[in-house]
Amino acid sequence: MIFNSERLKVARQRRKLSGKALADLAGLTSVTISKAENGHQVDTETVSKLALALAYPIEFFFMDTPEVLDPDTVSFRSLKKMSAAERDASLAAGSIGVALYQWIDDRFHLPEPDLIDLNKERTRPDTAARLLRQHWGLGDRPIGNVIKLLESKGVRVLSLSENTRNVDAYSFWSGDRPYVFLNQEKTAERSIFDCAHELGHLVLHNHAGAKNDKGAEFQADRFASAFLMPEADIKNEISYVISPQQIIRTKSRWKVSAMALSYRLHSLKLLSDWSYRSFCIELGKLGYRGGEPNGIERETSAVLAKVLSALWSKKLTKNDISRELGVPLEEIETLIFGLAGPLQAPSDWPPMSLVTS
Numbered sequence: 490m491i492f493n494s495e496r497l498k499v500a501r502q503r504r505k506l507s508g509k510a511l512a513d514l515a516g517l518t519s520v521t522i523s524k525a526e527n528g529h530q531v532d533t534e535t536v537s538k539l540a541l542a543l544a545y546p547i548e549f550f551f552m553d554t555p556e557v558l559d560p561d562t563v564s565f566r567s568l569k570k571m572s573a574a575e576r577d578a579s580l581a582a583g584s585i586g587v588a589l590y591q592w593i594d595d596r597f598h599l600p601e602p603d604l605i606d607l608n609k610e611r612t613r614p615d616t617a618a619r620l621l622r623q624h625w626g627l628g629d630r631p632i633g634n635v636i637k638l639l640e641s642k643g644v645r646v647l648s649l650s651e652n653t654r655n656v657d658a659y660s661f662w663s664g665d666r667p668y669v670f671l672n673q674e675k676t677a678e679r680s681i682f683d684c685a686h687e688l689g690h691l692v693l694h695n696h697a698g699a700k701n702d703k704g705a706e707f708q709a710d711r712f713a714s715a716f717l718m719p720e721a722d723i724k725n726e727i728s729y730v731i732s733p734q735q736i737i738r739t740k741s742r743w744k745v746s747a748m749a750l751s752y753r754l755h756s757l758k759l760l761s762d763w764s765y766r767s768f769c770i771e772l773g774k775l776g777y778r779g780g781e782p783n784g785i786e787r788e789t790s791a792v793l794a795k796v797l798s799a800l801w802s803k804k805l806t807k808n809d810i811s812r813e814l815g816v817p818l819e820e821i822e823t824l825i826f827g828l829a830g831p832l833q834a835p836s837d838w839p840p841m842s843l844v845t846s
Contacts, residue, residue, distance in 0.1 A: 603641050797829075
């Protein structure tokens with residue numbers, strides 16, 4: 490068996506360890522770690538020490554080379570806020586997430602991606618949102634479940650538990666497969682907005698991440714706002730805004746935060762500059778800047794719920810996935826929204842059948 494240096498990097502980055510920190514923890518030298526990560530084969534004792542220090546199964550280090558995500562093609566929302574260790578840990582989680590979905594794709598028939606390239610509309614994100622809604626036949630109605638919608642259109646949605654608000658969400662294309670990762674540290678409303686924001690990146694900045702366009706984050710925000718809160722529906726429901734309490738009462742229709750609805754109303758000129766500033770101050774005093782009092786139920790993955798349910802019927806569990814991928818069970822659980830089988834998947838979701846038994 491050949492020791493895989495890329496897998497050592499993934500495991501080290503998932504633990505947010507520098508090479509020196511791993512060396513100290515494993516009782517090895519920094520030179521040994523450097524050589525191991527640069528393709529030098531290591532002896533059995535060294536592998537055992539590395540596996541113990543990283544709490545990864547020994548088998549993990551001898552599997553095929555994982556997909557290594559290029560930071561330039563990943564759309565991190567808060568790149569300036571996060572540390573290099575946080576960024577690398579999130580990218581490593583992305584590598585494991587791709588491996589997980591490759592494992593699922595080998596066993597299940599999943600929806601094929603049905604996104605359209607709207608790169609030419611990136612300077613007109615409201616138009617892009619309307620075009621995608623038209624492509625998906627959504628009309629102007631509110632979206633009942635955003636994650637479920639994206640999954641039905643072939644987007645692979647996974648969760649992050651990075652225990653930091655600096656990493657809120659990111660997305661990327663792996664070949665022809667679009668991926669979205671959502672941090673579960675945020676409120677349900679903000680997580681939904683993050684999901685729509687990342688959808689914006691996938692269709693506006695296809696395979697290019699967000700680094701090649703200084704306005705990419707603004708564009709994705711505008712896309713998410715228009716996609717979740719269509720202009721016609723907003724104006725039909727709220728023709729005249731009189732108070733922050735009105736925003737609090739109506740925001741659940743679109744499953745967004747009070748601040749996000751205020752922003753949308755202002756962008757549609759239903760709130761003046763002065764009213765928008767005043768409303769934001771008042772909403773902040775009421776606890777709506779950093780949280781969402783009396784918030785909605787958090788969305789989760791319909792696909793992963795269905796997968797776990799189907800696996801359970803074959804007497805297979807998350808432990809089997811963990812063992813076959815060679816990763817700790819905790820890594821699987823953080824990616825699948827903490828779901829546990831057996832589960833009752835949404836009744837209106839298409840039947841999920843195993844490709845192989």
